[in-house]
Amino acid sequence: MAAELTRRSVLALSAAALLPGPPSRVRREHHRVIIIGSGYGGAIAAYRLAEAGVRSLVLERGRRWPILPGGDTFPPFLAPDRRSSWFTPAPVYPGMPPTVYRPYAGLFERVRGDGMDVITGAGVGGLSLVDGVMLQPDGDVFSRVMPAGVDYQEMADVHYPRVRARIGARSIPDDVLAHQRYAPTRLFLDQAARAGLPAGRLDEACDWSVVRAELAGTAVPAASIGEYLTGINSGARTSVDRNYLAWAEASGLAEVRPLHVVTDVAASSSTGRYAVRARHITADGDLVEELVLTADALILAAGAMGTTRLLVRARDTGALPRLNDQVGLHWGNNGLRLYLRALIPEPTGAYQGGPTSVAIMRWSDPARATTVEFGPAPFPVETHAMPVPGIGLCEPAGRFTYRPLTDEVRLTWPSTADAVAQASIRDTLRTLVAGTPSPGPQPPLTGIAVLDGLLSAAAAAPYGLLDMNALEPYTFHPLGGAVLDRACDLYGRVHDHPGLYVLDASLIPGSTAACNPALTVAALAERCLDTLVPADAGTVF
Known part of the structure; x- marks a missing residue:
């Protein structure tokens, strides 16, 4: 019954969003630049435009998540x-215990998709609120997956270092790694070494001085x-709402x-x-007002799911009919x-110290x-257990289609498209286990049903x-749908649409070279804006 009510509520919200509201409740405005989304791409775009003296309006579907003194911002x-999920009556993040709210x-x-579901974020700062691994790819692997027009050496010399500096990404310090809370992190590195696997520390969007304060008892654990x-x-998380986006807002x-x-x-x-x-809502989902906004330039930075679905719907409903057939592909x-x-x-260890800070890099x-x-x-x-996520290479074989009967844009993913990644991750993990031959104890029960079942x-x-x-x-890593040199040029300009840009994970054809996407998504946005701001500000918009 709860699921059916949720489905009806979502359909009602969708229908209401497409119907014209009463004239008194529709706000109409014009802006020079509108940015949709406030994650890495949107925040960086707002900052770089402000730096050039260009005003922008950033629309974010989620709420702000300010850090509260009581340490209760996040669930x-x-x-x-x-607080855990976007307008559902139960958690949607895999592994969370079930509850109703x-x-x-x-x-x-x-x-939900056919063959693949995607976990996306909502909030000012986007997924930077919860995911901060800043892992730079190897050049040879990068060149296998990215368009030839994106120069790895330029990314390595200019854009990757710039993002790490501005976000404050650092690897785990020696003194934090030496703490008892981080014994399992040291154990992972030791086991990798015994198995002959190359492993090391990762850069994280983390203020490690705050983690030190946690360990000292002077900050909320x-x-x-x-x-x-x-x-x-x-x-401790140095999410973009606290740097790029904050700097853009401070500029006025x-x-x-x-x-x-x-x-x-x-x-228009x-x-x-x-x-x-757009629909302005309260955090409880009540409608405040509807808006129809126009702009000289529109920057889509709503992530590979948000941006791609907006573009596919716009093309297939005739709202932007000249979008090419590459939109919605290469995901x-x-x-x-x-x-x-x-x-x-x-x-x-219980309460294993984080965030993610070490990895095997094969x-x-x-x-x-x-x-x-x-x-x-x-x-x-x-528990004598560790979560060990793996990342490999995949074919960008996912595609989005518009279904007019339900006004839904849906992802289809073939299960064989990541077969190479599955095999290489499995092989690496089995090599890791083989380096620790003694069988361990049965994982003890925790009293949390979903966790006990997984263990x-x-x-x-x-x-x-x-x-x-x-x-x-x-x-958690959707990539593609409006890819560089296919749906867009090499700098995020949507083909045949002056003033329309994509600056997020949609630009990347399916893979960030066996690395977490955050650093490459942010660095790619910086690279694009290095060209777009001087070339298009004042001419195109």
Whole structure:
């Protein structure tokens, strides 16, 4: 019954968004530049435009998530509440314990697809609120997956370092790594070394001085007890709402409007080139007003799911009929595969210290490049278990289609498109396990049913490795749909649409070279804006 009510509510909200509201409730405005989305691409665009003296309006569907002194901004992973999901009555993030609550403008949405579901974020700052691994790809692997016109050396010399500096990405310091909370992190590195696997530290969008304060008892314990997957309540996460976007707002040239859900984009028949229809809502989902906004330039930065679905709908409904047939193609899951490893002989610790800071980086064969990370978890007891997500290479074989009967744009993903990633991740994990030959104890029960079920399944799986994506296909790393040199030029200009830009993960054809996407998405936005701002500001818009 709850699921049916949710489905009806979503359909009602969708229908309401497409119907013209009463004239008194429709606000009409014109802006020089409108940016849809406030994650890496949107925040960087707002900052770079403000730096050039260009005003912009940033529309973000989610709410702000300010760090509160009481340390209760974000919901705990193992005690989810209505802050955990975007207008559903239950959690959508895999592995969260089931519960029921009143729908809310929470952190995560699960976008259902054929063959693949996608977990997306909602909030000012986008997925930077919860995901901060800043891993730079190897050049040879990068060149296998990115268009030839994107020069790796330029990215390595200019754009990757710039993003790391501005976001404040650093690897875990020696003193933090030496702390007892990080014993499982050290264990992962030791096990990799014993297995002959290349491993090391990762850069993280993390203020490690705050983590030190957590360990010293002078800051709310969060990252240091494995609570980082749903945001870091101590304020250790250096998300873009606290740097790029904050700097843009401080300039007075960028306005950010949270809880503004964009439903449609189109060519403007009046002022400006493009029109945007949006719904301003409360955090409980009540309609405040509808807006019809026009702009000289429109920057889509709503992520590979949000941006692509807007563009496919606009093309196939005739709102932007000249969009080419490459829009909606070349999507991939970044070769992401999530495993839970059980039966580890050594203690892995309760409340494993995070965020993610170390990984095996097996990149010597560019065709089978693989990264396997240790993803610390807030397990409340010793489990002799570790989450070990892996990333490999995939074919950008996903595609989006518009279904007019339901006004839905739906992703289709063939299960064989990440077969190479699956095999290389599995091989790396089995090599890791083989380097630790003694069988471990049965994982003890935690008292949390969903976690106990996963631990038992992992203990029963071959090598003690539970492939969680074999249970349900999903990804946190959607990439593609409006790809460089296909739907767009090499700098994010949408073909045949002056003033229309894409500046997010939609530009990347399915894979960020066996690495987490965040650093490459941000660096690519910086690279595009290095060309777009001087060339188009003052001429195109």
